[in-house]
Amino acid sequence: MQASGRMERSVPVRLGAPGRNIHVGFCFLLGIAFLQVAPANAQHKQVQTAEPPQASSFEGALKQIPFEAYAGDAACANCHKEQAEAYLNDAHHLTSRWPDAQSIKGSFTPGSNILQTALPELTFEMIATNQGYFESADMKVDSGETVSIKKRIDIVIGSGRKAQTYLYWEGDQLFELPVSYWIQTKQWVNSPGYEDGTIHFDKAVVPRCLECHGSYFESLAPPLNRFSKTSLVLGIMCEKCHGPGRAHVALRSSNAAPHPGALEAIVNPSALSRARQMDVCSLCHAGAVRPIAPSLSFVPGDAIGKYLAISEPGPNIPVDVHGNQVELLKRSRCYRSSAMTCTTCHEVHKPQRDAASFSPYCLRCHKASACGMYTKIGDRITHDCVSCHMPLMKSELLYSDTGGQRLQPLVRDHRIAIYTDAQIAQHTMNPSESSSSH
Ligand code: HEC
Ligand code: HEC
Ligand code: HEC
Ligand code: HEC
Numbered sequence: 001m002q003a004s005g006r007m008e009r010s011v012p013v014r015l016g017a018p019g020r021n022i023h024v025g026f027c028f029l030l031g032i033a034f035l036q037v038a039p040a041n042a043q044h045k046q047v048q049t050a051e052p053p054q055a056s057s058f059e060g061a062l063k064q065i066p067f068e069a070y071a072g073d074a075a076c077a078n079c080h081k082e083q084a085e086a087y088l089n090d091a092h093h094l095t096s097r098w099p100d101a102q103s104i105k106g107s108f109t110p111g112s113n114i115l116q117t118a119l120p121e122l123t124f125e126m127i128a129t130n131q132g133y134f135e136s137a138d139m140k141v142d143s144g145e146t147v148s149i150k151k152r153i154d155i156v157i158g159s160g161r162k163a164q165t166y167l168y169w170e171g172d173q174l175f176e177l178p179v180s181y182w183i184q185t186k187q188w189v190n191s192p193g194y195e196d197g198t199i200h201f202d203k204a205v206v207p208r209c210l211e212c213h214g215s216y217f218e219s220l221a222p223p224l225n226r227f228s229k230t231s232l233v234l235g236i237m238c239e240k241c242h243g244p245g246r247a248h249v250a251l252r253s254s255n256a257a258p259h260p261g262a263l264e265a266i267v268n269p270s271a272l273s274r275a276r277q278m279d280v281c282s283l284c285h286a287g288a289v290r291p292i293a294p295s296l297s298f299v300p301g302d303a304i305g306k307y308l309a310i311s312e313p314g315p316n317i318p319v320d321v322h323g324n325q326v327e328l329l330k331r332s333r334c335y336r337s338s339a340m341t342c343t344t345c346h347e348v349h350k351p352q353r354d355a356a357s358f359s360p361y362c363l364r365c366h367k368a369s370a371c372g373m374y375t376k377i378g379d380r381i382t383h384d385c386v387s388c389h390m391p392l393m394k395s396e397l398l399y400s401d402t403g404g405q406r407l408q409p410l411v412r413d414h415r416i417a418i419y420t421d422a423q424i425a426q427h428t429m430n431p432s433e434s435s436s437s438h
């Protein structure tokens with residue numbers, strides 16, 4: 001590679017028309033969340049050739065729910081302490097945040113703040129100053145000088161279970177930063193879908209990303225990654241699952257509190273039909289699907305099919321373990337032969353991180369002795385039904401290529417089934433992760 005004084009020629013910049021060269025992000029869900037456009041003052045000329053994302057033009061009556069309909073988490077906390085306190089540590093609440101020493105998991109300490117790419121002359125450095133936290137791409141050019149592109153981390157995506165990705169503002173356009181943080185190996189990595197040794201500050205973040213990882217935003221005129229900065233509400237708020245709650249708060253705060261049995265003007269998912277309960281989670285846990293209604297128009301209790309073009313893939317079409325718990329669960333005999341929903345096992349207001357602790361949920365419907373392994377292992381199997389029947393699987397869609405290695409996270413497979421040892425091992429064999437796969 002010939003280095004030259006012009007930075008856009010010294011470092012390969014990946015190009016491609018939107019749609020053809022779709023970027024896979026931390027969730028493969030990013031595949032649809034990204035479209036390539038150039039920042040207002042793009043550093044790389046070539047990148048400007050990418051067409052701006054199409055404006056979303058949805059016909060029909062569905063509209064983004066007005067901000068005034070929401071009350072916000074602080075209001076709910078006044079009366080629902082139990083849910084509100086637990087929720088402060090929940091991955092939903094923490095999934096997008098403003099940057100600070102707590103929210104950013106990556107290290108800015110010299111020595112551990114570097115990502116050396118496959119290209120010797122291209123290094124990323126993560127820097128903390130009193131102006132904020134920055135990602136800087138440093139390139140050595142012919143003259144021996146180092147040229148830098150430096151962007152501030154403005155938004156943190158990911159509670160930090162597996163990884164975090166960072167976003168920055170260029171004017172009122174929102175873009176993803178090229179370096180992410182990988183929790184398990186405690187290292188800065190190329191953001192998933194970014195080729196090792198390239199510079200990309202040009203990946204636009206479109207509304208759907210914020211719809212799944214945040215609570216509120218107002219879109220501006222196209223391109224699609226333009227937002228009113230002050231409109232953003234980060235973290236997933238209570239009302240994403242319960243629906244707009246201002247009327248409920250007003251009702252409950254007034255003297256004329258409803259008599260027992262009266263309508264609460266708030267959605268309790270447990271009172272919905274099974275299909276509508278699943279739909280509440282499907283808004284964000286049904287994979288990379290095409291929106292057919294404006295962002296932030298879905299109301300819990302409504303049918304998700306009016307908002308997202310979810311088609312059930314045929315039974316033989318593989319579904320990646322990442323991001324689509326709904327479809328995988330629906331393929332389980334447990335799901336098909338019972339009234340199971342996501343909340344049969346999940347208490348959504350608080351973190352549940354101990355897979356073994358899920359056995360009691362299985363034992364509500366099964367006797368341990370019904371398991372074919374019972375005669376061999378005995379009561380000990382009750383300690384962990386999940387590791388054999390919902391094994392951790394390597395995602396094939398979600399990975400980062402860094403340091404000559406492919407990092408793939410292990411994700412809990414939601415197709416509850418009988419797996420052979422070989423199936424489990426084949427998917428989880430990864431030198432850098434094998435220690436956690438049992
Ligand atoms: C002024 C007090 C108050 C505020 C503020 C409040 N609630 Fe409630 N809420 C209640 C009471 C009282 C009930 C009925 C008894 C119960 O279920 O706890 C209730 C019931 C509920 C229910 C169950 C409804 C049902 O039909 O079973 C949900 C869900 C709920 N609230 C969510 C919320 C959310 C979300 C917020 C914030 C937007 C909120 N509440 C704000 C007092 C309040
Ligand atoms: C369709 C909804 C959806 C979209 C769109 C989406 N995500 Fe996700 N994302 C999820 C879900 C659900 C998970 C966690 C579940 C899983 O890993 O299977 C997740 C996980 C992640 C994680 C890992 C979080 C952690 O703590 O380990 C990161 C980082 C992330 N997403 C970033 C993004 C970014 C950045 C965008 C947009 C540019 C995006 N996602 C778009 C739903 C979505
Ligand atoms: C990810 C979705 C989600 C979020 C976010 C969420 N809830 Fe819930 N909530 C549910 C579901 C699902 C149920 C029904 C629980 C069940 O089926 O066991 C529920 C039930 C409730 C109930 C009724 C409890 C009862 O015993 O009947 C209240 C009150 C409530 N939530 C308040 C809150 C508050 C306050 C917040 C924010 C701090 C919040 N929820 C955030 C999904 C959510
Ligand atoms: C608005 C989008 C959204 C909705 C609605 C939603 N989720 Fe999530 N959920 C996410 C995202 C994003 C993550 C990943 C958070 C992270 O770690 O950054 C997640 C994570 C989770 C996790 C892993 C939490 C952990 O601590 O490991 C569970 C379990 C989960 N969701 C269950 C549910 C269930 C059940 C429902 C329906 C009642 C639901 N979610 C509704 C977006 C959503």
Ligand code: HEC
Pocket residue numbers: 333334335337338339340344358359361362363364365366385386389390416417418
């Ligand atoms: C709500 C009830 C319910 C829960 C909870 C439940 N199951 Fe099931 N499960 C069933 C039913 C019903 C069947 C089908 C039995 C039949 O058709 O004979 C089944 C089938 C199975 C099968 C056979 C699968 C196959 O493909 O042949 C396995 C294995 C299994 N369950 C394990 C589990 C494990 C492990 C858990 C906990 C993680 C669990 N189940 C939770 C109801 C449940």
Ligand code: HEC
Pocket residue numbers: 161281285325326327329340341342343344345346352353354355358361386390410411412414416
């Ligand atoms: C039969 C029990 C069961 C049901 C039903 C269930 N889950 Fe899970 N889920 C689990 C277990 C066990 C884990 C692993 C917890 C862990 O290892 O921290 C898990 C983990 C998750 C995670 C984190 C995955 C990861 O690897 O990071 C998400 C997201 C999630 N569930 C979403 C859902 C959604 C959405 C539904 C409904 C479509 C659902 N779950 C239904 C048992 C269940």
Ligand code: HEC
Pocket residue numbers: 359362363366367368370371372373381382383384385386388389418419
């Ligand atoms: C060490 C791995 C392992 C553990 C732990 C385990 N299972 Fe199994 N389970 C299996 C295998 C393998 C089979 C298939 C056995 C066969 O066909 O002979 C099976 C079969 C089953 C079946 C289907 C039985 C049938 O005839 O359709 C059910 C239901 C089941 N297990 C439930 C459970 C439950 C509940 C737990 C926790 C109490 C559990 N298993 C723990 C490996 C395991």
